[in-house]
Amino acid sequence: MTALDGTSAPCRILLVEDDAGDALLVEELLLDTDIDHVLVHCRTLSEARETLAARRSDCVLLDLHLPDASGVGAVTDLLSAAGDAAVIVLTGLAESQAGVEALAAGAQDYLVKGKVEPDLLQRAVRYALHRKQAERANANLQAGKLRAEENARLERGLLPAPMLSSGDVVATSRYFPGRQQALLGGDFLDVVETPDGQVHAVIGDVSGHGPDAAALGVCLRIAWRSLTLGGHRGGALLELLEQMHIAERSSTDLFTTCTLVTLDRSSGTASLHLAGHHAPLLTSHGRSGELDIEHGVALGIAPGLHKWPVTTVRLPPSGSLLLYTDGLVEGHVDESAERLGVDRLLAIMDACADSDAGAHLDRILEEVRVRNAGRHTDDLAVLRLDWAGLPAVSPQRARAGVR
Template sequence: MTSTLSETLTLLLIEDDDGDAYLVEELLRQAEAPPKITWVRSLREARARLTGEIQCVLVDLSLPDASGLEALREVLALAPHAAVLVLTGLRDAHVGVAAVQAGAQDYLVKQDVDARLLARAIRYAMERKRADLAHVRLVEAELTAKENARLESGLLPVAMLRTDAIEHATRYLPGSQGSLLAGDFLDTVQTADGAVHVVVGDVCGHGPDEAALGVALRIAWRTLVLAGRTGEPMLRTLDTLLRAERDAPEIFTTLCTVTIAPDLRRATLRVVGHPPPVLVRDGVVEAVGGAPSGPPLGIFHDAAWPAIDVPLGEEWAMLLYTDGLIEAVVGEGDRQLGVEGLVGLVRAHGGVDLDRLISHVGTLTDDLAAVLLRRRPA
């Protein structure tokens, strides 16, 4: 009866006994697709032949230059991606068990081997090795994902906000790319004079480089604000930093900064090539600063970003966000929400509820960073 070894394999046989080696070769010739066999008599010869092409290794652990588990460990180290099948004698069956515990996929007693058993053992060893490698990759991926999540969560800011007169909420959500941290960034800082400063920005592109650049810009923004450097001087410094840190000249950044006066009744905006904030004030919902103050950072060296002054009054809510929100597809087809659609949703909901708003727009195709500020009368 022929064996069931049906795929052509590249196999290395490490066996110093000519008779045993001949027996293995004869048995494997009966397979449906006889493997390509390379036979060596020692571990020294095996070192030169254990290349990436070898898919399975049959090894006798009684070799002239190494024996027992010492020989097995070297084979496993030399061929980490190959299945390893140990050949033992009747009196050494316990060695085969120890070999499996040490990392071999299986063992065979030479005196009990026939063509069918040998072919099946090789096939099963290959499948076990594939499963072992897949499990290792899965564990490594899970560990990497956990470490990345810890790192990325640590890079998200904690708002420096002392007043209780303003409700503050943020959301940072990945789009279809699935990473926790992208080029979007946000931050909120209250300075010693009582003014509240907010930024939401978006570095164009996706990936770790853009995420790192977004974090650098966010930290620079916070440092500049705390140092009292706001307005256009701050934006020019961020523009200089962006040009120094970006990987390519076509990388640009949009952002919106808001400074709320200490009395919380008025705000100053600078909309830097970014979607305008949505303001709810006296029952009216609108996008403020509809025309950007100026172009994105990183495009023009002589750009200017004039301030937009906005009266707020006693009771108001303001939503700053990145374009992941307005580029979300809503309803049937591929229609995007857009700024007008966002204003309509807020109006229909009777105010800004971040979770309800995000759940309504459905699947995000781009990353989203959002900051909601709300003031209610005392």
Template sequence: MRTKTVRVLLVEDDDGDALLVEALLEEVSAPFVLARARTLAESERLLNDADCVLLDLGLPDSTGLNALHRLLSKPNAPAILVLTGRDDDREGITAVAAGAEDYLVKGQVDGELLLRGVRYAVERRRSEDAQRQLREAKLLAAERARLERGLLPPALLQNSDVDLEVRYQPGGQRMLLGGDFYDAVGMPDGTVYAIIGDVCGHGPDEAALGVCLRIAWRALVLSGAPPEKVLQTLDQVLVAERHGEGIFTTACMVTVAPDRRSARYFLAGHPEPLLMVGDRIVDLPQSKIGVPLGVLPDYAWTGVDVPLPSGWSLACYTDGLIEGRVPDDIDRLGVERLCEILEQHLRIGPNWMDSVIAEVTELNGGALDDDVAILLLKDGK
């Protein structure tokens, strides 16, 4: 097995000591590429090309541990072995405590010891980096799980005759959580409330804002706020909590009457829901989409009343589902093409959500850029 060449940067202003290090490495035929810097400033320019640094603490432009601290503060700093003077173990121990991988005493090192020291330092740094990345990944996963629970909670529809199905797929190759959220609540009088929303942007700040809005929506609904006032209050919450002046949120809110024969929906810059009966999509009454939350102060959203035929299903979705690409077409997928795809899958059977998302993703040629969330309400009678 061929040993990987290690790039070593020697930071040493003394020509005699530098020549000794080079001779020791040649003595053991070490698979190293050696570069040299005479000052700290010069070493900083060469740092990105090194796997290991042999650092003398007595440099013309640095004294004590200053050079070590400066190099360790650089992004992705390599392993650092400190070179100390004769009988100066205390300085070496202090350097290790400050972040060096190890130290070597000048004049007490032969080629084999230097070879082992460099290899040990490089492998220890790689191990430390791997452990750090693993810890960071676990922390990010835990934070993502907390945000996801806040964005996509279990619905409060116990003992309701309205069935609910939901799907969520994060967008992009990195599979990061965005700001899509949904929720559904059943009230004591039998009314069912549901919302789906999309905070503009993609990342932890947007996800946190989505959690805030979703929790505020549930609290407003449970407190008995009139549907016409819920979006207005959410708008105020968004303006107060958003992390940037231009941040807005689209939303679709639906209320289903206790007799399940009618519904009302409110649109804040969001795609309108899709009403389905059997294997066909029923046209909804013409509606005013309304502006997104966070755009116009004191804006009043109005609802659109919809009769619900027996066996109805009502699908609300975020625009990630219609903004994918289509082969040989410069336009996005769009609502019309989505409806064509959906009706094809409805003819096959009622469990269409996963297959529709899969087809839209395939048409896009890979992962969709934006998140996809779908909330499906169904007549359970």
């Protein structure tokens, strides 16, 4: 007989019966079954509760008439102490309704005294154990679903909603965590427009995977938004983010790469800071290229170094910037072990041209996934900023800073 925990240990049966003759009869019936068991006998509900608190039982055989409890009340009290044990109620010949009520109260089965044979008792115990296992599995499943739903609601609440008021700059994003059944990974992105009309964007990637990286990513994203709205910019902002990274990271080997972009519509320029991250990709007149940006060190790699130079580039009157994390370019190419890389990504971007920003991103991501064939499952975040109506500059100047 297999116990509730799936082992082949003897089935631990607790008999709660105050009548010595009935208890002896149950003991003899059990000996005539094929159940490998250990029997413990209690005469009162109070004694049974103490026994269950001291040691776990797989099955409880409960008489409905005890000196200190009777009827459905005895079943309810016993179930509160029985834990994972299956409960079978023992009733008298004229108590069939009491057995039904016991089932409604949570017992797995009931047996009528005087009509129990060894085979019937064996089946009742076995089926009661199986039903209890099924109940426990279903309860765990429901609890797991509730936790998953709560986590999903929490994670959805932590995803950013862009704060853009003018409508001259449009943000479109896609976010795919590498962890299965998760909504958040270590990647993060955000966009806000400040009262001076400037549009600020960030994209970042916390090293590592799992909930610790996701939690740190959320912390940095919220800190970035708060600090940006509070007037912090550029290297000073990155210094504060690094302090936050160090204070909140779960281990000293975690670091964060990120890109900061400030788009100034009045001057038609973008100021960029790279902290160990990829340079954005500029698309204009149907062609895409990587901006030639001076790089700085990732957050947490060399605390106190504060090396995050700024690069300012002229922007074309209309176009878009694509900010992305390395999950977009580190996937494989076809059947080879070669990584996709930036150059192939640029070719895909131009080949998947679409007037709709969201459709364009979806086509790019689908092409990247097809080529990768599921061999790379890193977090992936993509942010596209589209604009029109910036101050006009010459085509040569518009392409300056792009390679």
